[in-house]
Amino acid sequence: MTTTNDQLYIDKVIKGDVNAFTHLVDAYKNMVFSLAFKMTKNREEAEEITQDTFIKAYKNLSKFKGDSKFSTWLYRITYHSCLDAIKKNKNHNKTFEINEVTFNQIKAVDHILECIERKERAKIMDECLLKLPKEERAIIWMFYYDELSLKEIMKVTAFSETNLKVKLHRARKKLVGIVEENFEPESINHYGRR
Secondary structure (H helix, E strand, O other): OOHHHHHHHHHHHHOOOHHHHHHHHHHHHHHHHHHHHHHHOOHHHHHHHHHHHHHHHHHOHHHOOOOOOHHHHHHHHHHHHHHHHHHHOHHHOOOOOOOOOOHHHHHHHHHHHHHOOHHHHHHHHHHHHOOOOHHHHHHHHHHHHOOOOHHHHHHHHOOOHHHHHHHHHHHHHHHHHHHHHHOOHHHHHHOOOO
């Protein structure tokens, strides 16, 4: 949905056309659910967060000023709803050590992944992404899969640019470490690692 279309439906909802909100839900429900599921790794919880996000968005729609895209504003609500849900479930707050990874190791893993068939690569990356802590998984997902800019992610997460860059860098390093840990050495050699 385009920004112009979003604004038309937003204006209709604010003027009292409750049914117009259905168009916004239909346009963004997959995006919201996808982020919630990536952060929580739990389908039921992601469905609850999706519902909660749209309820919050509906109640606060008059506060949307249009200084960012509606999708970015909605992402922010989803992201914070996920963080709230994660805080309630302490068992989800697992931390992982940051592995030191050199630039050459990152390039080697990139090269390996370029050589693997697309479906296999997607499966491996999904499995590895799920091993990242929720916040880092969300940042990686927003940046690489949803192709949000750093400025858009800053609006979603409320991180400063410096903090976001550090978190994105650390998340990449962790992801590379996870890929290396979970990818058999024979396969790495087969796909051209030096």
